[in-house]
Amino acid sequence: MTTTVATLKRPEGHYRASGSFRSEWTKLYTVRSTVWTLVTLVVASIGVSILACAETASHWATLSAADKVGYDPTNLSLSGFALGQLAIGVLGVLIITAEYSTGTIRATLAAVPNRPLVLATKAAVFGVVALLVGEALSFIMFLSGQSLLSGRAPDATLGQPGVLGAVVLAGVYVAGLGLVALGLGAIIRHTAGAISALVGLLFIVPLILKALPQSIDNSLSQYFPSEVGSAMGSVHQQAHTLSPLAASAVLCAYVAVALGIGGWLMVRRDA
Amino acid sequence: MIEARGLTKRYGKTTAVDDLTFEVRPGQVTGFLGPNGSGKSTTMRMIMGLDAPDAGSVRINGRAYGDLAWPLREVGALLEAKAFHPGRSAAHHLTALAQTNAIPSARVDEVIELVGLGSVAHRRAGKFSLGMGQRLGMASALLGDPGVLLFDEPINGLDPEGIRWVRNLLKGLAGEGRTVFVSSHLMSEMALTADHLVVIGRGAMIAEMPVATFIAQSSQHFVRVRGPQLAGLIPVLQGAGATVARDDDGALSVVGLEPSTIGDLAGAHQVVLHELSLQAASLEEAFMELTHDSVEYRGDAPPLPRGSRDPRRSAEKVRSA
Numbered sequence: 001m002t003t004t005v006a007t008l009k010r011p012e013g014h015y016r017a018s019g020s021f022r023s024e025w026t027k028l029y030t031v032r033s034t035v036w037t038l039v040t041l042v043v044a045s046i047g048v049s050i051l052a053c054a055e056t057a058s059h060w061a062t063l064s065a066a067d068k069v070g071y072d073p074t075n076l077s078l079s080g081f082a083l084g085q086l087a088i089g090v091l092g093v094l095i096i097t098a099e100y101s102t103g104t105i106r107a108t109l110a111a112v113p114n115r116p117l118v119l120a121t122k123a124a125v126f127g128v129v130a131l132l133v134g135e136a137l138s139f140i141m142f143l144s145g146q147s148l149l150s151g152r153a154p155d156a157t158l159g160q161p162g163v164l165g166a167v168v169l170a171g172v173y174v175a176g177l178g179l180v181a182l183g184l185g186a187i188i189r190h191t192a193g194a195i196s197a198l199v200g201l202l203f204i205v206p207l208i209l210k211a212l213p214q215s216i217d218n219s220l221s222q223y224f225p226s227e228v229g230s231a232m233g234s235v236h237q238q239a240h241t242l243s244p245l246a247a248s249a250v251l252c253a254y255v256a257v258a259l260g261i262g263g264w265l266m267v268r269r270d271a
Numbered sequence: 272m273i274e275a276r277g278l279t280k281r282y283g284k285t286t287a288v289d290d291l292t293f294e295v296r297p298g299q300v301t302g303f304l305g306p307n308g309s310g311k312s313t314t315m316r317m318i319m320g321l322d323a324p325d326a327g328s329v330r331i332n333g334r335a336y337g338d339l340a341w342p343l344r345e346v347g348a349l350l351e352a353k354a355f356h357p358g359r360s361a362a363h364h365l366t367a368l369a370q371t372n373a374i375p376s377a378r379v380d381e382v383i384e385l386v387g388l389g390s391v392a393h394r395r396a397g398k399f400s401l402g403m404g405q406r407l408g409m410a411s412a413l414l415g416d417p418g419v420l421l422f423d424e425p426i427n428g429l430d431p432e433g434i435r436w437v438r439n440l441l442k443g444l445a446g447e448g449r450t451v452f453v454s455s456h457l458m459s460e461m462a463l464t465a466d467h468l469v470v471i472g473r474g475a476m477i478a479e480m481p482v483a484t485f486i487a488q489s490s491q492h493f494v495r496v497r498g499p500q501l502a503g504l505i506p507v508l509q510g511a512g513a514t515v516a517r518d519d520d521g522a523l524s525v526v527g528l529e530p531s532t533i534g535d536l537a538g539a540h541q542v543v544l545h546e547l548s549l550q551a552a553s554l555e556e557a558f559m560e561l562t563h564d565s566v567e568y569r570g571d572a573p574p575l576p577r578g579s580r581d582p583r584r585s586a587e588k589v590r591s592a
Contacts, residue, residue, distance in 0.1 A: 008416045011373055014340045022370040030363035031356055103354035104364075106321055107411060110348055111371040113320050113337040270322040 020112050020121040028095065028125055037091035038133055041174075045084030045137055046144065052079045053145040060153035070238055073156040074163050077145025078138060078170045078233035082226060085177050088130055089198045092181030095126055096262075097191040106271055115266045123182055123259055127175050134174025138233075142167045162235040162244075169244055170233035176251040177225055183258025187265055202226050223250055272297055272450055273318060273419060277327030280313050280474075287313045289474040290327065295452045295467075297418070300445045302465030302482070303454040306562050310474035311454040312350070315423050318452075319348055331419055343372040343415030349408040349422045357397025361388055361407050364396060365414060372415055382410040387436075401428030409440070420444055422453040426460060438464050458558035462486065472562040485557075494530050496523040496537075497546035504542045511536060522546070 028034055053076055056063075063071075096119075099105035112118050142158075149155040158164045181198050188194040206224050209217045218240040221227050231237070231247035242250060273295040280288040288310040295301045305311050316322040318329050320336030331339065331346055339345045355364045365379045383392045386406040391399070396407060405428055412420055422441070426434045441464055445451045455461050461468060461482065468485050470478040478485065496504070501523055508515050513527040525533060530547050537544050 008344075008374070008378055010341055010344050015342065015372055019371045019373050023367045026363060026367040026370060027356075027359070030360070030367070031358045033358065098356060102356050103351055104356050106316075106319075106350055107354050107364075107368060108371075109321060110319050110346070110350075111343050111368050113339070113342055270316070 024125040041084045041087035045080035049080035049141045053148040057152040072236045075234045088178040089181035092178040093185040093194040096185040100189045119263045130178040131175035135171035138171035173229040173232045179255045180258045183262040186262025275329040279326035297450040299466035300451045301467045302461035305471040346419045347412035347417040349412045353404040360393045362392040386410045419450040494525040498544040
């Protein structure tokens with residue numbers, strides 16, 4: 001019996017990052033959970049945005065003056081990300097926790113012992129996919145939302161100041177939140193635990209803050225991801241929210257901290 | 272070539288692997304033998320750089336695992352069955368691994384055929400039986416055509432035909448000059464497959480020797496003596512230097528004297544014998560004897576005196592070698 005092949009010659013040098021990129025891309029598109037979470041992201045985001053815009057369009061005449069002052073049609077048409085963000089977060093978590101739960105991580109690390117490289121290539125491949133999907137989705141949501149508002153309530157166009165930036169940044173938020181979730185997955189390593197942490201960060205903790213005295217809520221809420229995402233997709237900055245640029249910086253900090261701790265723990269812990 | 276030096280791993284107060292030093296040489300199958308829970312898998316994960324040792328080090332071809340230039344082309348490992356995503360096909364799983372080490376995709380098809388998964392290569396691997404999962408693990412180990420191979424309990428879940436296939440594969444790989452390190456808790460399996468043995472218990476080294484030496488050393492001969500008047504014979508045998516144990520059925524198990532000597536002594540003291548037979552402990556028995564004190568989990572049956580009858584033991588007649 002022979003298992004040797006004459007063609008399998010060892011290349012020069014050392015295993016390369018390019019191979020890891022190809023491998024992570026293969027792993028991403030060859031499982032169904034990727035397709036399902038992305039479909040959920042698209043359906044939930046567009047669905048909620050369309051509902052919100054249709055609702056405002058039909059009730060514009062009866063809205064209070066106060067509501068009309070804070071009205072931001074761009075932000076309204078992107079509001080579906082408030083729900084859709086959970087789907088991209090789940091995908092971000094699964095990309096790494098599914099490797100731990102199935103034992104694939106040991107095959108991965110045996111092939112590429114450089115653990116920071118493994119996490120970095122996962123983040124890069126997933127980040128690019130999430131960014132492309134997020135941007136496409138953001139523009140579709142904006143355009144479909146504005147077409148619903150058009151004629152019945154004030155609408156926005158991409159040419160207006162700040163609008164294009166808000167639409168682009170909302171798509172960036174999708175990718176950023178996915179990377180935060182990937183970092184959470186690397187830290188927690190269990191699917192259920194990491195998704196629970198994600199839901200807590202996105203929905204539960206902001207709810208708890210609302211129950212606290214208003215001054216605390218006002219000063220803290222704006223730094224939580226959901227509010228950060230909303231601020232990135234805004235044209236008119238609301239009270240107690242960050243500017244789009246400041247919100248983008250906060251998102252970058254979340255990504256850096258989550259992936260940084262995740263990578264550090266990956267190096268330190270046994271696989 | 273794998274070299275472990277003082278390899279130690281602790282989990283809290285438990286020492287899972289205790290100061291292991293051994294070498295695994297190319298061109299032969301080295302069996303890594305120990306009861307379940309004795310630290311075999313932990314040792315293998317440390318060789319692979321997956322778990323960090325608390326003390327000591329292990330090198331593959333002179334390098335730490337993390338410093339290998341093309342890890343899959345140098346080391347192949349089957350560390351656990353079903354170390355793959357259940358939703359991904361075998362072909363995609365192997366493709367993703369191959370890409371990391373710039374292994375051509377033709378090699379993926381080749382190893383799939385080699386392990387006999389050709390007809391199911393594009394089916395979701397979650398539907399695989401344990402045996403098919405083991406074959407996929409074998410395929411990933413062979414993917415990079417590596418010179419060093421590690422297999423952790425490779426025959427688990429395989430049918431007799433699969434076991435024979437693994438046995439031949441391991442021997443074939445060693446015959447090609449590769450380093451083959453295979454763990455098992457079954458001495459009988461290692462006697463058939465391995466050339467060299469590393470035996471551990473509770474994480475510590477018990478023995479490192481060629482299989483032939485282990486078999487020769489551990490074949491404990493004892494003589495079974497049966498008859499109606501044995502009570503008087505016991506002190507005589509003991510006086511001649513034998514260790515004597517009385518079995519449940521009244522027979523004596525005598526260690527330290529040849530059957531001819533026992534017969535002579537019985538005749539001289541006019542003791543009638545109904546049976547006088549040489550018995551040899553099986554390999555499995557010898558292994559259990561060797562690791563008896565180091566079994567992590569066991570029922571609370573008390574240890575029996577050497578050579579006595581034991582339901583766990585299956586003494587067999589001496590084979591003429």
